[in-house]
Amino acid sequence: MKENDSMSPVIDPVIEARGLDLVFQTADGPVQALKDVSLTIGKGEFVSFIGPSGCGKTTFLRCIAALEHPTGGSLTVNGMTPDEARRKRAYGYVFQAAGLYPWRSIAGNIKLPLEIMGFSRDEQEQRVRKVLQLVDLEGFGKKFPWQLSGGMQQRASIARALAFDADLLLMDEPFGALDEIVRDRLNEEVLKLWARTGKTIGFVTHSIPEAVYLSTKIVVMSPRPGRITDVIDSPLPRERPLEIRDSREFIEIAHRVREGLRAGHGDEI
């Protein structure tokens, strides 16, 4: 695979992982969650991590967020250790479930990180208005989470991650629990958001079309031990209408991803 990332130079790297290992000590003995993972993510890239359950894609994202701590290798975020980056609030994290606080309105939920980070009240109001517009939820600030559909809740949780000035957005299967139609719409919106904000995005997914449609770089991973089997730099243009999914290039990339996933499984299938 000549596109393999560790070979090609990346200008302005945001995330650099070299030979990353993570071993979990469990009751059934050690589990190798990540083995020798090397990857560089440049500024403004949209990187998807795809692979079956247990391949370490979420674990890798959590390592970047300093929610897990690697047991070997090196990992830097904005040139710092992940924990330093976390303390500097370098990233916004979107979980699989929206995880909005039921006792806070949508605006209140978006204010949560702003309150913690000590923004002034005026600034909070301003930012809430701005990000609600960004995720197309104007007028819903006063609603409570249970009054919104699942897709809208997830958009609110993205708004919450965008409210402060982190240049890095980490999304862990954000649309995994939503139906296909809602997911298509949200994918389009995420692309628009990415174009407008110029953020670097790390995106974990199960879905091949989602990964190919969104990413500038697709990282294919496989389980036992969790490792990278292929890194695909997408030749698709940044501007992507939904119809692009019927184009020849799209289908070719999807095919390569599928091959990578199959190869990673080896003789287990």
Add this chain to the structure above:
Amino acid sequence: MRNLLPVLTVVLAIVGLWYLAAVWMNATWVYDQAAREGREVFLVDLLGETMMQERPVLPAPHQVAKGLYDGLFGQAITSKRSLIYHGWVTLSATLLGFVIGSAAGILLAVGIVYNRAMDQSVMPWAIASQTIPILAIAPMIIVVLNSMGVTGIVPKAIISAYLSFFPVVVGMVKGLRSPDAMQLDLMRTYNASGGQSFAKLRLPSSMPYLFASLKVGVAASLVGTIVGELPTGAVAGLGSRLLSGSYYGQTVQIWAALFAAAALAAGLVALIGLAERVVLQRMGLVR
């Protein structure tokens, strides 16, 4: 209103059974009395005489109602016979005890959730404290505090707090631990301090649990206060009404005091329920 019929049916059934039991339990005295006077007892006499005795084994409902009415409205409220006077004595100690107990319960719960040593050491003691019969420990608390010069409602309030802190600890520990791993991770990604996670996540999450345990706690507080009033020599309070009633065989007085205590407990629980509704509604947790 649709609930009225079933509720009334149950109440009527209870009152009916009560009257039957009153006739049955008070009949012995009527027969003894009649035998002494050498007259015969007919069913009509039996029904009449079992329901208007001065010291019945089981007073009939209307006797208790009259006792309750006399106690509440038939006396000046400063009178030693007034249930309002005694009720207030009990209520004030209950409220003080409830405040102390709830505050202690919440503080202990915070300690248990945030401190590993407290987590492993406090709970067994809290559980042990509740296995000791309160009747055994109440006189000791009163005697010890009295010898230290602490009298009045404080010793009763302490006994009341002793009973009410426990449900609050259990409920609050559960409530403060109710946020799931994802919500705690979210706080971590914001680099929130311990105080911030507590104020913005753990405390609000614990509110529904807190109110549920406060309801149990306030009823326990009342029981604690009444028990605390028993060994004080029956000076004042609903507990002393119970005790003096049993000294002098004033069963009507006992039952009236019992009903007054039950009404007080129901009122307190209802007040907490109201506070719960208001708070949870303002938090958007009631749909």
